[in-house]
Amino acid sequence: MTETLQPVLQMEHVDLTLGGRQVLEDISISLMPGRFLGLIGPNGAGKTSCLKVILGVHRPTRGSVRVLGSKPWELGHRAHHIGYVPQRALAGRYAPFSVYDVVMMGRVCCIGLGRRPGAKDRRLVEESLERMGLSGEANRPIGSLSGGQVQRAMIARAMCRKTRLLVLDEPTEGVDLPHQDRLYKLLKELQVERGLTVITVSHDVSMLSGYADELACINRTLHVHGDPREVMESHHLGNAYSCEFDFFSHHPHGGGGHHHDHQGEH
Amino acid sequence: MAPLADMFQYDFMVRAVVGGLLVSLLCSVLSLFVLLKRLAFAGVGISHAALGGISLGLVTGVNPLLTALLVCVATAFGIGAVSRTGRLTEDVAIGILTTGLMAFGVVLVGFAGTYQGDLFSYLFGNILAVSTGQLVSLAGVAVLVLGFIGFFYKELLFVSFDEEVARVTGVPARLLGYGLLVAIACTVVAAIHVVGLVLASALLVIPAAVGFQMADNWRGILGISILSGWLAVFIGLTSSYLWDLASGGSIVLALVMLFFAAFMVRRVRDARPA
Numbered sequence: 001m002t003e004t005l006q007p008v009l010q011m012e013h014v015d016l017t018l019g020g021r022q023v024l025e026d027i028s029i030s031l032m033p034g035r036f037l038g039l040i041g042p043n044g045a046g047k048t049s050c051l052k053v054i055l056g057v058h059r060p061t062r063g064s065v066r067v068l069g070s071k072p073w074e075l076g077h078r079a080h081h082i083g084y085v086p087q088r089a090l091a092g093r094y095a096p097f098s099v100y101d102v103v104m105m106g107r108v109c110c111i112g113l114g115r116r117p118g119a120k121d122r123r124l125v126e127e128s129l130e131r132m133g134l135s136g137e138a139n140r141p142i143g144s145l146s147g148g149q150v151q152r153a154m155i156a157r158a159m160c161r162k163t164r165l166l167v168l169d170e171p172t173e174g175v176d177l178p179h180q181d182r183l184y185k186l187l188k189e190l191q192v193e194r195g196l197t198v199i200t201v202s203h204d205v206s207m208l209s210g211y212a213d214e215l216a217c218i219n220r221t222l223h224v225h226g227d228p229r230e231v232m233e234s235h236h237l238g239n240a241y242s243c244e245f246d247f248f249s250h251h252p253h254g255g256g257g258h259h260h261d262h263q264g265e266h
Numbered sequence: 267m268a269p270l271a272d273m274f275q276y277d278f279m280v281r282a283v284v285g286g287l288l289v290s291l292l293c294s295v296l297s298l299f300v301l302l303k304r305l306a307f308a309g310v311g312i313s314h315a316a317l318g319g320i321s322l323g324l325v326t327g328v329n330p331l332l333t334a335l336l337v338c339v340a341t342a343f344g345i346g347a348v349s350r351t352g353r354l355t356e357d358v359a360i361g362i363l364t365t366g367l368m369a370f371g372v373v374l375v376g377f378a379g380t381y382q383g384d385l386f387s388y389l390f391g392n393i394l395a396v397s398t399g400q401l402v403s404l405a406g407v408a409v410l411v412l413g414f415i416g417f418f419y420k421e422l423l424f425v426s427f428d429e430e431v432a433r434v435t436g437v438p439a440r441l442l443g444y445g446l447l448v449a450i451a452c453t454v455v456a457a458i459h460v461v462g463l464v465l466a467s468a469l470l471v472i473p474a475a476v477g478f479q480m481a482d483n484w485r486g487i488l489g490i491s492i493l494s495g496w497l498a499v500f501i502g503l504t505s506s507y508l509w510d511l512a513s514g515g516s517i518v519l520a521l522v523m524l525f526f527a528a529f530m531v532r533r534v535r536d537a538r539p540a
Contacts, residue, residue: 079436086430
């Protein structure tokens with residue numbers, strides 16, 4: 001049980017320079033298990049780069065990152081505890097794979113080299129598809145699904161193993177509004193059901209704030225990190241977006257009415 | 267059918283058919299990953315770079331296929347390394363390395379004019395002259411490449427579909443990427459026997475392209491790719507025997523015709539109301 005006391009993510013004074021340009025500066029974020037973190041910020045603020053540091057795709061030029069207690073690029077086989085849903089996972093790509101094939105890819109890291117998927121793998125894939133409401137679509141080509149269905153298939157792929165940390169990059173991009181809400185609800189349910197830690201990048205501040213436990217606003221540096229309501233009321237948010245921020249939070253379980261964020265004149 | 271039966275009375279034709287089917291199997295399986303990973307240009311590049319290796323072998327007296335293999339593998343690593351720097355895309359890396367090695371080959375050939383007859387058979391293939399020893403070498407390459415693909419098929423499919431996610435979840439995507447390029451290099455050298463280095467890349471691209479027209483799932487594409495490769499070898503060698511055509515060119519032309527037939531079938535099928 002001591003494991004639960006350790007943060008799932010610990011970033012300390014992280015700088016990242018890509019192609020000679022400083023993308024991140026002095027980012028420090030700590031996230032405890034079972035929490036839902038929303039990473040927000042304007043376009044080009046470094047949100048995706050921050051995710052890629054967490055995932056070990058980019059190594060920080062300064063500072064330290066620990067994910068599940070290790071440097072992300074040294075996780076070895078424990079990397080399968082991380083589920084990743086990339087931005088526009090299927091954008092512009094023809095892929096000759098069924099939905100079932102794609103979700104089975106999530107088991108590849110667990111099956112082992114040179115082995116074929118067994119009964120356990122098939123069962124877990126079927127369960128994951130069912131949980132995401134995609135059982136009926138299993139044999140359809142992945143490219144024939146709607147934007148929301150593709151994202152659910154990608155989440156099913158990320159969740160068909162003992163995933164402890166789910167990382168999503170703009171999961172609602174290309175998804176229509178009712179399905180965006182459904183997607184966030186699904187993430188919230190998974191977080192609660194499985195004690196999952198969720199980190200998601202989004203520029204849809206209002207909707208994300210209704211589901212996240214914490215918001216961190218990045219624009220190269222970390223402007224503010226904390227409870228969503230406090231973050232939304234903080235003047236740091238306006239600084240990060242370089243605008244006035246007039247915000248009405250979205251409450252998924254009633255009480256919030258309409259969700260709407262209004263950015264003042266630049 | 268009598269001329270076809272006659273064809274198999276000759277040992278050299280039997281060896282040609284066996285060698286052709288073997289190389290075609292190898293290329294057709296690999297071509298699925300070549301298309302999925304968008305490595306068609308890498309296949310063209312590596313096969314053309316083989317000219318540098320062939321010329322080096324002819325001039326130095328070392329087995330030209332061995333020097334071609336070394337140059338192709340080095341080119342494969344070069345393409346992987348240069349494109350990984352992020353400053354150059356893979357197509358630019360291929361363009362530079364390939365033309366450089368071809369130019370090297372052309373310069374070497376200029377020094378060794380007497381070898382140009384040998385060079386011709388490497389450029390355009392001479393499957394009718396395949397020896398039993400060469401068949402054994404081809405079988406060795408096939409075991410290695412097909413073994414690699416069979417062992418890592420699910421990882422290769424994952425990397426082909428979504429390299430970054432595969433890497434993040436612990437799949438050795440970079441190693442597999444290099445492995446695939448080396449497999450292409452080995453296959454190109456094997457295909458030099460059949461169609462020559464000028465046309466080798468056709469065997470690495472067209473079979474799966476036929477499959478992509480006919481099937482929507484990778485399993486179907488793989489099956490059709492293998493069948494179309496074998497059919498092209500059979501048609502090519504038969505027409506070569508019957509009408510005295512160049513065997514390599516006939517095989518590639520048969521593949522191209524199969525592709526256009528599949529393309530038309532797909533167009534008709536897609537045009538039909540659901």
